[in-house]
Amino acid sequence: MGCGRQGAYLAARMDRAGWIVAVVDRDAEALAGLPGDMGGVRVVGDALTVDALEEAGIADADTLIATTAEDNRNAAIAVVGHTFGVPHAIARVRDLQAAQSFERLGIEIVCPTSLEARAFLDHLAGRTRPPTEAGAIGS
Amino acid sequence: MRSLRIIVAGCGRLGAHLASVLSRAGHHVVVIDRDTAAFEALPPGTFGGREVEGDATEPSVLRRAGLEDADLLIAAIRDDNANGTVAMLARTLFGVDQVLARVSDPERETMYRDLGVMTVCATALGGEAILDLVTGDREAGGGAR
Numbered sequence: 406m407g408c409g410r411q412g413a414y415l416a417a418r419m420d421r422a423g424w425i426v427a428v429v430d431r432d433a434e435a436l437a438g439l440p441g442d443m444g445g446v447r448v449v450g451d452a453l454t455v456d457a458l459e460e461a462g463i464a465d466a467d468t469l470i471a472t473t474a475e476d477n478r479n480a481a482i483a484v485v486g487h488t489f490g491v492p493h494a495i496a497r498v499r500d501l502q503a504a505q506s507f508e509r510l511g512i513e514i515v516c517p518t519s520l521e522a523r524a525f526l527d528h529l530a531g532r533t534r535p536p537t538e539a540g541a542i543g544s
Numbered sequence: 545m546r547s548l549r550i551i552v553a554g555c556g557r558l559g560a561h562l563a564s565v566l567s568r569a570g571h572h573v574v575v576i577d578r579d580t581a582a583f584e585a586l587p588p589g590t591f592g593g594r595e596v597e598g599d600a601t602e603p604s605v606l607r608r609a610g611l612e613d614a615d616l617l618i619a620a621i622r623d624d625n626a627n628g629t630v631a632m633l634a635r636t637l638f639g640v641d642q643v644l645a646r647v648s649d650p651e652r653e654t655m656y657r658d659l660g661v662m663t664v665c666a667t668a669l670g671g672e673a674i675l676d677l678v679t680g681d682r683e684a685g686g687g688a689r
Contacts, residue, residue: 528662
């Protein structure tokens with residue numbers, strides 16, 4: 406749900422891994438950017454409408470991943486997927502505080518901002534150089 | 545841990561979070577953003593660093609932020625092109641040793657590697673995290689770590 410950079414990246418990877426992937430986006434042009442040899446359905450429509458969800462095959466889906474540009478929308482889409490009984494309903498939420506709140510909705514949340522921050526901080530922690538003759542200032 | 549002089553370009557969600565965490569850890573942090581309203585994202589009371597208003601892709605702004613004496617620059621702007629410019633200036637014009645950049649297009653990461661810039665790609669990280677959630681119960685692991 407949502408074929409921006411993240412959605413397209415995942416759809417292509419999952420397709421290559423042998424999943425049957427249905428991709429939904431309001432914008433037909435966004436869907437046109439998917440690899441030509443990808444299987445599965447493409448649906449031009451609003452992921453929050455029952456029509457689009459049904460066309461994408463929500464009734465038999467194992468997983469729903471919401472990666473539209475808006476955090477709130479992604480959470481709403483995942484909640485709807487959850488009510489359809491999809492075992493994994495995952496929303497991409499960029500806002501750190503919102504990500505914490507949305508976890509209480511019974512859906513799975515992935516917060517790229519927090520992953521990026523951790524990656525930077527881990528890198529820094531691993532790379533703090535030992536004090537050298539030039540660097541032994543402060544403590 | 546030695547206290548570092550760190551410049552953070554971009555005070556959006558990521559920049560503001562990193563600036564406040566690093567400031568709390570005792571580092572000297574300068575955060576740059578074009579928009580003064582962006583500094584409101586710094587949690588009150590936790591950021592002890594300096595705020596510089598200006599376009600971080602301008603060398604004069606980087607100079608004003610003290611990049612010449614910085615140990616480290618983090619390019620955390622939302623726009624890949626802007627981050628590329630800032631990272632390149634930091635490495636080539638200012639000779640900063642450690643430059644870290646956020647990049648959203650995974651294909652751009654190689655370009656940065658040639659510049660000696662460490663990158664973090666949200667698209668790849670988010671993608672791996674989502675795949676881990678989905679495949680976790682089938683093929684334990686599989687993530688690139």
